[in-house]
Amino acid sequence: MSLEKIISQIKPRDQTAMQAAQARQDTLTKPQGSLGRLEALSIQLAGITGRAIPTINEKVIITMAGDHGVVAEGVSAYPQEVTPQMVLNFLTGGAAINVLARHVGARVVIVDMGVASDVPVREGLVVKKIARGTANLAKGPAMTREQGTESILSGVEIVEAEIARGADIIGTGDMGIGNTTPSAAIACALMKQHPKEIAGRGTGVDDEGLKRKIDAIERALNVNQPNANDGLDVLAKVGGFEIGGLAGVMLGAAAHGKPVMVDGFISTAAAMIAVTIAPQCRDYLIAAHRSKERGHGLMLDWLGLNPLLDFDLRLGEGTGAALGISMAEAACKILAEMATFGEAGVSEKDIKDIASS
């Protein structure tokens, strides 16, 4: 499998399906357009899936973990040991993503994309360790270009396996101490923004830590000179393994006509990589929420995505994506299950006469 092949498989949204979904929305027993974003979402999902009445039954959240050499710069409030500890927490069902995934009826797939230490293999863990953490991007490339490609193709492979098992929608999630730093660096590189405009406090770094983080990103951009026209170059120089993997998940889902519910700051950085590599991928992305992390709103604007929720989340893991998936499912059910004016015996003709009078 090659990246070029995957990219070539991503088609524009199906306009015929979208028109059919819009036409059906307009026959349902409600004033036209009165369900706002739920209606728009159902039409988008029709276009993504190529089905006039899309259904979401199987829901999968892919949460990818990786470590980051840049933690040596003191950019995070937490020690690196927390990455494998939280992966174990995911596998035993005690983390926020487990709770919210259960709430919305989604399955969580945990992937070790490059945790620095060994994670005890347990049921539910997919191991695609590209390396034991990235190199320190403040001093040189985070990974080789080959590792960048490998991380993306691993993401494609994982999402293809889930689609083969029946996934109707894919949520993205991340875990990795320090990973708001590469995410902010990616955004700065692609948007030509200063790190001060993008970098935030992540899991809760203090003022000094935030200064170190901004400084590390500045040095990373200077020393690496990532090429904003080359998503793979940006990923390799200032990214992370879980970020590359999530970009691959998005490209793979798009290639197979499946919607992707994009979580917060890290997932959005991955989306920026995916869209730089294959702009048509954007049509398949739904932004679950606007995170509290500083640059996230600008990043969503750059992608042209309007987030569903604004809950001040700043956890990652796919927690926002889980909530967003429930909204997408609701949108599909509205389109599929509501009665039409004809079926319900609500006189459409009267209504139209009056409405246009």
Add this chain to the structure above:
Amino acid sequence: MSLEKIISQIKPRDQTAMQAAQARQDTLTKPQGSLGRLEALSIQLAGITGRAIPTINEKVIITMAGDHGVVAEGVSAYPQEVTPQMVLNFLTGGAAINVLARHVGARVVIVDMGVASDVPVREGLVVKKIARGTANLAKGPAMTREQGTESILSGVEIVEAEIARGADIIGTGDMGIGNTTPSAAIACALMKQHPKEIAGRGTGVDDEGLKRKIDAIERALNVNQPNANDGLDVLAKVGGFEIGGLAGVMLGAAAHGKPVMVDGFISTAAAMIAVTIAPQCRDYLIAAHRSKERGHGLMLDWLGLNPLLDFDLRLGEGTGAALGISMAEAACKILAEMATFGEAGVSEKDIKDIASS
């Protein structure tokens, strides 16, 4: 049962339970505060229910229907016959509220508070017909003060029955052709705003219809002179039976320590009546969403409620409340089901040492 008795039963939120919920949130395996509004919501629900770890199992949406004499002024895009037609649609499960309630696992209770025509009695319909529609509020009081009290007490009675059946949370919903007009009139009376700032297009009235609507509200305020310090007076003079009923639902739920998920424009007008009658009721209200209807944001500000969702909904029925209930349930599950640092073997001490360094 008297209104005074109900009001006297509404207690402030339980600070001890809120402190316990906050303390537990801070031991769960996530950076403190990183689940944003979900954390705040769980703490609010602890205070409402008086339980350190509140649970939401039984979810009930009470959707109240009524007709409005003011439709004679040409304020709606739809004819009055649509009110009973939609009530039937609710009872047969084909309306948006049925779909979304099923999605979130809520039961819908449909109440005829004052539909102008007869609604065929079917399973699931509660009949509390105060009268066959209100009088035209542009020409005089919509109802008598006694009918206002009766509509509120009917709402109390209905919500008490649902709480006796085990309801843990109550969503509010409405149906009534023309009912954005009394709702806007209530808001104008209580907020001393001009109808132009509050009245919107409702189900989709055109420019001429909107002018008629604003004019009708102006006349209603002039002819009736509602007393902004007397919620019952405002309700009786420019309100509606379903609006009074919903205010009663809110007062009754608050009196029994149950949270209320307030739907859109009409439910918010009802909340304004409830809070004018009993200010302490506000603590029990959660705003599900900011509707597309013009004055809704101002009304939520007046109430001091920050809506959960911003989905451009303008349907009513309880559709936004259904989505909001799912968020409240998610918030409770986070508090109840997440592992603590100790349980998960994630070293809290290391984290705190680093975080405070």
